Amino acid sequence: MEHKRILLTVSYDGTAYCGWQHQENGPSIQDELEKALEKALGAFTRVTGASRTDAGVHALGQRAHFDTVSAIPPEKYPFVLNRFLPEDIRVTEGMRVADGFHARFQAAGKWYTYRIHNAPHASAILRHCTAHVPVPLQVESMRACGRALLGTHDFAAFAAAGGQAKTTVRTIDAFSVEQAGEEITLRVHGDGFLYNMVRIIAGTLIDVGHGKLDTGCMARAIESKNRLDLGVTAPACGLELTRVEYAFEREG
Amino acid sequence: MEHKRILLTVSYDGTAYCGWQHQENGPSIQDELEKALEKALGAFTRVTGASRTDAGVHALGQRAHFDTVSAIPPEKYPFVLNRFLPEDIRVTEGMRVADGFHARFQAAGKWYTYRIHNAPHASAILRHCTAHVPVPLQVESMRACGRALLGTHDFAAFAAAGGQAKTTVRTIDAFSVEQAGEEITLRVHGDGFLYNMVRIIAGTLIDVGHGKLDTGCMARAIESKNRLDLGVTAPACGLELTRVEYAFEREG
Numbered sequence: 341m342e343h344k345r346i347l348l349t350v351s352y353d354g355t356a357y358c359g360w361q362h363q364e365n366g367p368s369i370q371d372e373l374e375k376a377l378e379k380a381l382g383a384f385t386r387v388t389g390a391s392r393t394d395a396g397v398h399a400l401g402q403r404a405h406f407d408t409v410s411a412i413p414p415e416k417y418p419f420v421l422n423r424f425l426p427e428d429i430r431v432t433e434g435m436r437v438a439d440g441f442h443a444r445f446q447a448a449g450k451w452y453t454y455r456i457h458n459a460p461h462a463s464a465i466l467r468h469c470t471a472h473v474p475v476p477l478q479v480e481s482m483r484a485c486g487r488a489l490l491g492t493h494d495f496a497a498f499a500a501a502g503g504q505a506k507t508t509v510r511t512i513d514a515f516s517v518e519q520a521g522e523e524i525t526l527r528v529h530g531d532g533f534l535y536n537m538v539r540i541i542a543g544t545l546i547d548v549g550h551g552k553l554d555t556g557c558m559a560r561a562i563e564s565k566n567r568l569d570l571g572v573t574a575p576a577c578g579l580e581l582t583r584v585e586y587a588f589e590r591e592g
Numbered sequence: 593m594e595h596k597r598i599l600l601t602v603s604y605d606g607t608a609y610c611g612w613q614h615q616e617n618g619p620s621i622q623d624e625l626e627k628a629l630e631k632a633l634g635a636f637t638r639v640t641g642a643s644r645t646d647a648g649v650h651a652l653g654q655r656a657h658f659d660t661v662s663a664i665p666p667e668k669y670p671f672v673l674n675r676f677l678p679e680d681i682r683v684t685e686g687m688r689v690a691d692g693f694h695a696r697f698q699a700a701g702k703w704y705t706y707r708i709h710n711a712p713h714a715s716a717i718l719r720h721c722t723a724h725v726p727v728p729l730q731v732e733s734m735r736a737c738g739r740a741l742l743g744t745h746d747f748a749a750f751a752a753a754g755g756q757a758k759t760t761v762r763t764i765d766a767f768s769v770e771q772a773g774e775e776i777t778l779r780v781h782g783d784g785f786l787y788n789m790v791r792i793i794a795g796t797l798i799d800v801g802h803g804k805l806d807t808g809c810m811a812r813a814i815e816s817k818n819r820l821d822l823g824v825t826a827p828a829c830g831l832e833l834t835r836v837e838y839a840f841e842r843e844g
Contacts, residue, residue, distance in 0.1 A: 351715065351716040351717060352716045353716050353717045353719070400717065418712070418713050422713060422714070427714070427716070427719055428716050428719070429716050430713050430714055430715065430716040431713070432712070432713045459684070460670070460684075461670050461674060461682050461683070461684045462674070462679070462682055463603065463682065464603040464604045464650075464679070464680050464681055464682040465604070465650055465721060465832075467605070467679055467680070469717060580717075
């Protein structure tokens with residue numbers, strides 16, 4: 341029996357979960373995937389995720405690897421596992437990777453999306469996948485402020501306590517703020533993110549958007565490395581891990 | 593005490609409800625609104641909706657009227673009622689209307705949106721607000737077919753049993769199919785819709801999109817008045833009542 345390492349792409353609505361990682365106080369995405377794998381493969385199988393998303397955070401394209409001796413063709417895993425998974429977790433892709441591959445340590449880039457519902461009253465329909473902000477936000481100020489993120493910087497000010505990163509230097513190479521009706525969407529791409537970093541960025545931009553903080557605050561916080569130069573940590577429900585990239589998927 | 597008629601705009605995620613209208617077998621949107629009004633006004637208050645949406649159907653802009661002697665300023669109703677409503681129902685607007693005004697009988701136009709998630713695997717995040725179609729759909733065929741809807745026609749073929757309409761003649765004056773990534777969005781505007789009409793249109797377009805029905809089927813069904821010339825009724829969860837319009841809101 342040949343030993344194989346399989347990489348899955350996993351999408352989930354994080355509303356009902358205590359986060360990606362196994363915890364004592366509630367169901368996690370990892371638990372549900374491991375239960376589904378046990379049913380499909382007949383043996384307990386540990387999965388390792390690319391990102392340990394928090395309670396209430398969603399994912400369109402989380403990635404996770406596991407090892408198996410099963411003969412199931414890798415591309416069949418979505419069909420096999422979705423039979424056993426709850427509706428709010430879907431496996432959308434399966435592929436074989438090298439034995440030494442690691443979903444977290446080898447992640448080369450990540451896209452995150454943060455969604456704001458900017459309207460006087462909360463949304464009945466979007467309540468689980470947006471943060472509601474009743475005060476009108478100035479999108480131009482948010483864009484101007486966020487530009488300071490681009491480049492390679494020490495983002496020490498952008499990390500919540502509890503992170504395990506060895507260095508706080510990260511490279512952000514794409515950032516945008518789009519407005520469509522009552523929805524404001526922030527998108528950010530980088531080589532990695534510190535604990536709560538995207539939610540701190542989003543919370544700061546919300547404060548900038550209604551004039552509580554000035555547009556220079558992010559540039560200042562990068563310089564000062566002081567968390568107090570930034571705004572509040574925005575709610576988990578607005579955040580989505582959109583895509584995790586690996587070197588073998590890059591073009592050119 | 594002055595008697596006033598108030599018109600509300602109501603948004604809801606219909607997933608947990610048996611539909612707009614009161615029913616014995618489960619909670620309805622109407623029930624929840626009437627409970628909230630009773631708490632806010634101290635007296636049972638009947639609400640009359642513009643559209644009796646089915647179980648699982650959503651609304652961004654349902655409208656409903658009620659009568660009251662309360663001194664609450666009409667524009668304060670969203671704040672007053674949202675305190676008592678569950679999170680999946682939000683009142684977004686309140687205004688005073690003439691005593692003889694009727695939310696349903698005076699509706700002059702309605703926008704409906706039908707959302708399809710067109711991807712091999714269902715979406716964990718969009719599962720409650722889209723219909724999942726795994727087979728790739730040809731959007732151009734769907735557009736070509738749907739063009740036949742435009743105009744004033746006898747839509748007898750487009751009605752499910754159980755409707756109470758006196759005539760099956762309706763005017764559809766806007767129709768579009770947009771594709772963005774894995775999402776296909778149908779939008780339709782008309783002066784009124786028969787029972788299940790938008791879901792029958794959506795189901796037919798899905799069948800046309802994967803070649804099960806030809807692009808001429810809608811034109812033929814308008815002619816034949818035969819339900820069998822059309823496709824299946826698409827699932828409720830993809831449907832949203834987006835906006836209800838009244839003559840007093842029309843510009844010009």
